[in-house]
Amino acid sequence: MDDNGESQALLMKEFVSENEPYRIDGGSSSEEESCSQSDGWWGGTGSSCSSSSCAASDSGSGSELDWELAVDPRGELFYIESTPLEKPEHGSAEPTEKADTAKYLGSLHQNRHTAKGKLVRLIQRRRNSKRRFNKAIPTGIEGQPVQAPCEMSNIRTATINKVTFQDWQEGEAREVSVSVDPQDCHNLGRRATLCETLLGLVISTFADETRIMVAGFIPNGQAIKHRSIKVGDWLRSVDGHEVTFQNIDSVLTNITTPCKVQLKLQRIAGCDITEQLSLGSPSKGVQQSDLVKQLLGTTGEDELSCVLRELPVGVLYLNQEGLTEGGPENQGVVYCYPPPLQKNTLGSVRGAFLTLQHLLPDLAPSPPVSSTVLLHGQLTHVVYTAQGKELMLLAVPDNRCSLYEAVQVTADLVCCLQFNYQTLSHAFTNQDYRPALDHFFSLFFARLLSSGLWPSAQQSVFLQDISTKASHPAPAQFEDLLPAAHWVPLPHEAQVQLDEVLSELESNDFGDMSEDNTSCQRLYTVIGTCIYHKGYLLASHLARADLVDVHTFCRQQGLLHLGRSEPVRSLVLWREVFPASCNRGLAEPVVSYTPTSTSPYQPPQGRWFLLIVGKGQEMLVVLLESGGCTVRLEGPIGPDVCYVEQAQDTLVYIQKLGIPAIAAKWLASGPRPQVISPELVPVRRTSPRRTDNLLGFVRSADTSTPSKHTSLASGSALSLTSPYSKKPVEVTSILKRRNSPDRGTVYTASGFSVQGSTSEDSASQAASVVSEVSDEAAPILGRRAERERGSHRGSDTSATPSRLTDSHSEHSDDSDSDWELQRSQNHQWNQNSQFDLSDMSQSLLSDVSDILPSKLTAGDSNTLFHYVHLDFTEGILLCPPINREQVQSERLQEILHHFRRSCQVIHVVLRNAVRFKKLMGQEISKSLINKSLIAIKEHGVLFECTPNDGECTKKSGPFTYWVVGRLFFTPHPREVYVCYHDSAPQNMVEIAFRLGLSASG
């Protein structure tokens, strides 16, 4: 095959390009300019990374689209693939809803062990290749990496004889009528086959290579709507024409007008597969990690709900309308967990709470929030959430969850459910959501009972654990319950890079990804993105309400914990959501979250989708909107391949940029607002060893990378950027929460262009090819720098006027040019990604090392144990990362317990003050707030930490420490909580000042 040979050559070239970036630079820019233009950086990244992974590990490209099989009929997707730790095989699982798909997948995984497992990859590979062909042919560009087909055919010849999917002829045959519209087929991207676009079927063959097997469904396709079509079926005929894998395309191309086609399918391998699977899977051992299994709900929940039934936990959703005297016992109960109602904690006494719900408005101006009851001798809190005529009751034991925590937890839960299902009523009434909710609540309660942590142990151990742990008091919680995301402000340069990458994704300009897309209306608008590293928020472009929603969602789904505890190979989540900023998609403003009445902008009546992709310990969240200018979507919508891949590529790009490394280092060292452990307290001077370590480590890392270019570049970058890193910060803006991404860009920009020039230098040094790309790169960088400077409102004077005007004129000429250049620049990055990106991350890391550890407290030595900076207006909080894996000292645990418990109390007092401030003069006299409690802005508590009997002999004696909370009203209410050793009096205003300073980069 001619094609094959050529693509093989190309593959070689690609492979070479990995190692020798300069040559491909020249090549691509001179010969294949059109390619790089049309490709964009997306294509570049996609191809180069997949080719590299193909070359490196066979399974790379196959796993990329595995998630497509996991999409359920409602279009939802929750797919996690753990990093294989002990075993080289990677497994995957599937959400609970669609059992048959799961079984099929399971069987595939089973097959994998027996070397038949290439099948699924084969399917994927075929699809990939198809797509690539589709793409390559119309553009006619030879440069497109088409390495896949040859590889695939090799695989096929090697393995196809072994693929013996159990096929018996005696399956039942069915006729299914599918409506088909070739004009208005769903846009599946560039590589879709006819069968995929028209019928919505992913097909493959049986062992004989002719008979067509249904391998999967396209999420929003026609076929998925017919439940009688199952994966593994044999597609026998289309409109009476017998079809084979060879002739299917020609049969389908005959369909030119919208019509209904009759598909004849035959069940081949009915229940046998499933039985084998259920028998086989336990013996196969663990492929996914325990946590992932738990999240996906593949482990036994029945046992869990049995255990939960014995404990004072439960949730009920009651409808108060249409109840009759002699109705059945369970009338009015819409939802109940743990089932059944008769054994539920709340089941028999729900009447009492309903009565109270009705009764208390007679006594007090507001409905009840919570009740405290004694249940089997255990103090239990029951929290009410009323939704019109419906009522949700949640019971939690006091020893696991104090009243304050219970109310917070419930608010969190309600927020999450509303985000997922629009309203509580929708969530609980719809029978389809039932299994998902059961799973959700089982996890929720399990977490609650095992002291707020996600279980990672074996199921049986874990169940025992719950019962024992449930009888012990839990440590107090504060930060993890608040509706705010834990933000880790990165060094400024990294933050700017990150913001830029996210902005690029948000610009949503990837029409070039597939040619069929260019003429179409876009599917979604990106209304916000945010990125997490190990469960810590690194950057967010989401509105406050959305950020809170997303964060709550991630927290309740365990994604934050997953990120914190283990790296994943791949995570894809897709579902329709109802963000609070869009009023949950409700026409009537039920929740007055947004000032819709005052704002001239009306949120469009549309639909919203949440896309989360994860890899390693990073997680990228994208909130998409369908409505307004985009295509109107009807029915269940599955994930769109383009968007998912786009997001995945962005994440990969961010990882290549070295952001995770910086974040990890940042988290590990925590040089700014430095906290100390209580063991160090009596030492009057904390030694500056930590900073030395940090510097030393970075240096050794520098020298240990022997690559000439990187060390050279990073060395120069280090020396050049270091003067800038000690930047002066304007005093006026310090108390603002967030560094607007533009502040201080003068230095960032110049530092950046310096980097660019160094890379150029080294490039010309290494190979004297004057590449057009790198030539082009310098002006881009300059222009970009100036653009940033321009946004800095001319405060910068260093830019030469000619350049400024130049860039401005280009700006006004066409806004696209920016993007084009950006893209080609990105393309360049991707082409020689090894070089450029590591260079950049090196320089960013060196930036980290330059920043001196800052200390919040006054006095000679650092006396700070912990701090929390709360900003509800932005929905973020700052606090030192607590390494959960590390065994903390008991002392710190005790201190933190006191800190959090006090913070809960102080928080209530401060919120009271805020609430009071907002009241008008007249309302004050009417309000029922205790007048003595108003206007409190600071609240401090002194505790004594006495050493245990064992350790009192050590040098550290008993000491006292303060827990102080302070409220700041301007510019918007913020709260700062600190915990410090009582050796020097501290001023909270100063502490807050320094905290704001350190957070601003």
Added chain:
Amino acid sequence: MVVHLMCLTTAGGLPLFTRKRGDGEPLPFSVVASLNGVHMFGKSQSVVLRSTSTQETTVVWKVWEDSVTLIVAACGASEMLLNQLLTSVFNVMVLAVGIDELCSARNAERLKRELRVCYPLLDRLLECVDVTSSDRAANCSDLLGLVEVTLCQENHLLQSLVDTWAECVDSLYGFLLIRGRVAVATSSWWQLDPEEMKLLALLVSVEGTCTACDIPVFLPCKSPAVPFRLVACGLVGGIQICALCGPSPPLTEVEHVSIQCWKGAIDVLRAAEQCFPRNFPPSIQLDNGVMGLLLVDHQAGKFLLSRNQRTDAGKKESRSLSGAHRLDVLRTFYHQVAATFMNQSSGNSEGAAAYEQPVTSPALETYWCSEYHKCHALRHGTTLLCVLYASAVPIHTMRLITQRTLKFLTGDKQLCW
């Protein structure tokens, strides 16, 4: 702001009494019955309802001796405070009619009539909970379960007089009240339960202006079934000498003995009375920044509430708080602080109480900064001193002054703290 107190028989749900403080309609019977019904229903399903709270109102249920159900609903009061109130309310009922009568209430109507005598006392207790009422008289800032004392310079003189008088009336439990506050008492009296001391002192001050009275009382903890006699004689205006006696001596004899004992000490008494409302002698100078203080001894069950009048006189009243409001702030501060950070007493011995507050050491100090004032509380052992400062006083100065003040007040032998 309104506090509703309801008392019903547990067996039949018959209302024994309802009291209300603050403005607002009295609760209709249907609401009272429903509140009781909910609790009864829960109990039949082995779910014992303890409290329910809304944004600002809290309702607390409590069943005593399986015979009396008490329900209280109040705005702005913590659940802990309301629980304390219900304890005190039940103790008042025991004080009036005895435990036997309450437990074996054969005739609810009769019990209802008998309980009528404790209404004035109950109303005084409700005042302790009411935190926002504006029309309150300045002198009823009161804490539940703690008896208010006054520290006079003459206390050591009075002590011997009280001891002698108690011997004369053949009583172990004698105490001297100055304006409703205990100045001195016999050592046995201090051994009584704080709750009993509180109620006895309150009962005498409720009875008010009569020159002599003789009331049968049951002691809720010490002798809930056998009544004592509480005899009280007015000495000079606002000062009463009281004792718990057995069947003898009769009231006339007590009056006679009192005149005998105290006629030589009239001047001392008058001097001691001058201490009010500062409640501690003018010889102790406090810092100008101090606007008021509250000294509490949890173990002895007594407290001292004072406002520093020197600052009243010295400063213009424009920004500083009015006297009553100051005491109110102090009391609120105490409730907040005691409820959250310094409750080491943990006297509530219900089944669930063991779960509350695990191994947490109580706080040593705590403070508030509001825009108008600052509060600082310092705990030393079982003694807690809360001081109200002007807002200009810096925090570290506050700590120093509080420490010094605590030393002054508790160290002075003459004051008999």
